[in-house]
Amino acid sequence: MASKKAEKPFLTDIKTLRDRARKHIEDGAVTPGYQADREVVVNLLNAALATELVCILRYKRHYFMASGIYADAVAQEFLQHANEEQMHADQIAARIVQLKGEPDFNPDGLATRSHAEYVEGENLIDMIKEDLIAERIAIDSYSEMIRYIGDKDPTTRRMLEGILAMEEEHADDLAGMLTELDV
Numbered sequence: 001m002a003s004k005k006a007e008k009p010f011l012t013d014i015k016t017l018r019d020r021a022r023k024h025i026e027d028g029a030v031t032p033g034y035q036a037d038r039e040v041v042v043n044l045l046n047a048a049l050a051t052e053l054v055c056i057l058r059y060k061r062h063y064f065m066a067s068g069i070y071a072d073a074v075a076q077e078f079l080q081h082a083n084e085e086q087m088h089a090d091q092i093a094a095r096i097v098q099l100k101g102e103p104d105f106n107p108d109g110l111a112t113r114s115h116a117e118y119v120e121g122e123n124l125i126d127m128i129k130e131d132l133i134a135e136r137i138a139i140d141s142y143s144e145m146i147r148y149i150g151d152k153d154p155t156t157r158r159m160l161e162g163i164l165a166m167e168e169e170h171a172d173d174l175a176g177m178l179t180e181l182d183v
């Protein structure tokens with residue numbers, strides 16, 4: 001089939017794209033076509049990073065402190081979640097750098113910057129409940145960020161959607177555990 005040449009291409013022509021890419025090369029992945037407010041996105045991502053870091057610490061504490069009849073299986077779940085939150089933290093930090101921002105790993109004020117809380121929990125059930133609350137907070141805040149970003153930064157949006165899907169799995173796992181433990 002012969003391809004018709006579009007009279008008015010809806011994409012920016014290749015020369016303009018190349019010229020744009022050459023300008024401000026030091027901006028790395030951030031091109032003049034970037035539609036979001038970069039600073040706002042970096043700030044949102046730093047809040048998400050703080051949330052993930054607090055979640056890693058809480059799950060690690062729970063992993064090491066889990067005890068009781070069902071502790072082994074639950075502890076393994078806590079550990080897996082801790083490792084997955086670590087992956088999220090790494091993805092978010094890498095994206096912040098791509099956006100010419102700086103990931104905030106400062107332990108001072110970490111708990112204040114985080115959306116989710118660090119709660120130790122008195123026993124296994126308490127721990128699972130606190131983790132479920134934290135996951136539900138993460139689900140809400142990631143959903144809000146995704147809505148805010150909309151179509152303005154598809155790469156960040158895709159990353160956040162991937163993370164959100166995993167937080168939903170985490171919440172589902174924890175809710176399942178509560179059902180199994182019959183509470």
Ligand SMILES: [Fe+2]
Pocket residue numbers: 052055084085088138163167
């Ligand atoms: Fe996470």
Ligand SMILES: [Fe+2]
Pocket residue numbers: 055081085135138166167170
């Ligand atoms: Fe999670």
